[in-house]
Amino acid sequence: MTVRIFSGDRAVSCxxxxxxxxxxxxxxxxxxxxxxxxxxxxxxxxxxxxxGAGALGIACPDQAKVRGECxxxxxxxxxxxxxxxxxxxxxxxxxxxxxxxxxxxxxSLHASPPATPQNIALRWxxxxxxxxxxxxxxxxxxxxxxxxxxxxxxDPEIFDGLMCDTDGRVVCATSGNVFARIGxxxxxxxxxxxxxxxxxxxxxxxxxxxxxxxxxxxxxxxNADAVFLCNSVRGILPVRRLGNRDWSxxxxxxxxxxxxxxxxxxxxxxxx
Amino acid sequence: MTVRIFSGDRAVSCxxxxxxxxxxxxxxxxxxxxxxxxxxxxxxxxxxxxxGAGALGIACPDQAKVRGECxxxxxxxxxxxxxxxxxxxxxxxxxxxxxxxxxxxxxSLHASPPATPQNIALRWxxxxxxxxxxxxxxxxxxxxxxxxxxxxxxDPEIFDGLMCDTDGRVVCATSGNVFARIGxxxxxxxxxxxxxxxxxxxxxxxxxxxxxxxxxxxxxxxNADAVFLCNSVRGILPVRRLGNRDWSxxxxxxxxxxxxxxxxxxxxxxxx
Numbered sequence: 001m002t003v004r005i006f007s008g009d010r011a012v013s014c015x016x017x018x019x020x021x022x023x024x025x026x027x028x029x030x031x032x033x034x035x036x037x038x039x040x041x042x043x044x045x046x047x048x049x050x051x052g053a054g055a056l057g058i059a060c061p062d063q064a065k066v067r068g069e070c071x072x073x074x075x076x077x078x079x080x081x082x083x084x085x086x087x088x089x090x091x092x093x094x095x096x097x098x099x100x101x102x103x104x105x106x107x108s109l110h111a112s113p114p115a116t117p118q119n120i121a122l123r124w125x126x127x128x129x130x131x132x133x134x135x136x137x138x139x140x141x142x143x144x145x146x147x148x149x150x151x152x153x154x155d156p157e158i159f160d161g162l163m164c165d166t167d168g169r170v171v172c173a174t175s176g177n178v179f180a181r182i183g184x185x186x187x188x189x190x191x192x193x194x195x196x197x198x199x200x201x202x203x204x205x206x207x208x209x210x211x212x213x214x215x216x217x218x219x220x221x222x223n224a225d226a227v228f229l230c231n232s233v234r235g236i237l238p239v240r241r242l243g244n245r246d247w248s249x250x251x252x253x254x255x256x257x258x259x260x261x262x263x264x265x266x267x268x269x270x271x272x
Numbered sequence: 273m274t275v276r277i278f279s280g281d282r283a284v285s286c287x288x289x290x291x292x293x294x295x296x297x298x299x300x301x302x303x304x305x306x307x308x309x310x311x312x313x314x315x316x317x318x319x320x321x322x323x324g325a326g327a328l329g330i331a332c333p334d335q336a337k338v339r340g341e342c343x344x345x346x347x348x349x350x351x352x353x354x355x356x357x358x359x360x361x362x363x364x365x366x367x368x369x370x371x372x373x374x375x376x377x378x379x380s381l382h383a384s385p386p387a388t389p390q391n392i393a394l395r396w397x398x399x400x401x402x403x404x405x406x407x408x409x410x411x412x413x414x415x416x417x418x419x420x421x422x423x424x425x426x427d428p429e430i431f432d433g434l435m436c437d438t439d440g441r442v443v444c445a446t447s448g449n450v451f452a453r454i455g456x457x458x459x460x461x462x463x464x465x466x467x468x469x470x471x472x473x474x475x476x477x478x479x480x481x482x483x484x485x486x487x488x489x490x491x492x493x494x495n496a497d498a499v500f501l502c503n504s505v506r507g508i509l510p511v512r513r514l515g516n517r518d519w520s521x522x523x524x525x526x527x528x529x530x531x532x533x534x535x536x537x538x539x540x541x542x543x544x
Contacts, residue, residue, distance in 0.1 A: 014286035025297020130402030
């Protein structure tokens with residue numbers, strides 16, 4: 001892992017013990033696919049980071065400076081994953097933060113994840129997502145719910161788990177958003193109560209001919225005609241199994257993957 | 273600030289950029305009053321840390337080793353605040369964690385906070401606490417709700433703010449638990465849906481002649497005969513004002529403070 005760390009504009013050698021990111025998860029992150037040396041959906045990731053920084057009142061570093069450091073750690077890598085993390089900065093003890101803190105930010109390059117199976121198997125998680133509108137949608141660093149949910153299974157055949165909120169509505173997988181085809185329309189849960197406004201999810205909501213945000217129960221998803229996950233590193237992941245429900249390959253999902261591949265060649269459509 | 277950092281049994285010079293505490297708030301902390309060179313309520317703090325580590329599945333370091341390092345950073349300080357932080361360890365990218373991680377832990381010594389006023393003023397926070405039984409009670413590092421709540425005011429006359437959960441029940445202040453005297457009985461909210469099982473709170477529930485855990489509305493607290501906050505660094509803090517409600521000094525609170533001072537001389541009772 002190559003990493004560069006900054007406090008405001010200044011390069012530093014390590015994370016300080018009193019960084020508020022470490023103390024309180026007081027920060028944000030973005031995980032960006034790198035393809036042929038370029039960060040994919042950069043503008044969309046940056047806008048989400050800025051939106052999150054606004055919601056939390058964290059100073060956002062200069063985009064050009066961050067992008068320059070990202071390009072530097074990418075260093076022409078053909079395919080990799082870039083992580084950007086931003087914290088409120090160093091803060092001593094106590095929740096009160098000076099408004100004059102220099103934010104801490106770091107960029108790191110990671111190996112591309114192993115090849116994703118063409119059709120994935122999911123499970124239901126028992127860990128629930130709490131309803132917190134003040135933090136919904138943004139990609140902040142308070143992620144214990146996802147950590148606990150991901151620790152529920154070890155079976156490598158299970159690619160991810162779907163999570164419900166504490167009122168029983170389906171929200172997302174631990175590492176992606178979910179779409180279900182119901183009555184000829186793609187449906188995905190809203191992200192105003194909890195969950196993350198995924199970059200791939202946003203692309204889909206804008207590009208699909210018919211796609212709605214709406215409440216979904218676990219039964220709605222299990223009874224859907226087709227289901228897929230999406231995230232900005234892996235693109236669109238058709239689901240072949242969820243609990244006891246199996247799905248055959250779906251022509252609608254194949255069409256969406258072709259559409260994504262045309263729009264964003266970093267996600268080539270491999271006919272399965 | 274004096275700090276010592278460890279990865280498992282090994283002293284390290286700094287927090288690594290891929291520490292899961294930094295990435296996800298994947299950790300726990302304790303804030304311990306130091307009085308006459310000794311950590312106050314050490315056993316209680318350690319038990320809560322162990323309970324939290326169990327709930328999150330984080331390996332807990334050896335108590336004697338941690339205590340030795342704490343004594344070393346305390347180095348005979350007469351009065352200070354000791355912070356212990358524990359994270360799951362270093363973890364790369366992604367929520368899945370190896371079960372073989374070496375936990376990261378750090379101990380740091382901080383100046384004693386400025387003298388607390390004898391009777392404090394509170395406000396209501398608009399930031400709500402999400403209901404998440406899987407994380408309730410433990411002192412984990414996902415604290416963005418408290419950070420947002422504490423950022424709601426700058427007025428130095430306001431000592432702390434009371435927070436309600438998303439269903440409108442009173443839970444706690446940003447940095448302490450709350451007790452309200454209603455019908456001759458001390459009442460405090462439960463901590464099974466959200467909030468932290470404070471060490472001073474536990475002491476009070478065991479030592480007060482009549483104290484109940486129960487749901488409280490904001491009106492219940494505002495209409496109470498007396499209200500105090502408590503935490504393990506400052507002890508018992510009588511409330512003189514909450515929004516538009518004022519309280520006179522209360523003989524029952526004075527009696528509790530005398531009882532605490534007898535039991536734990538680190539919290540001397542100064543007659544106001």
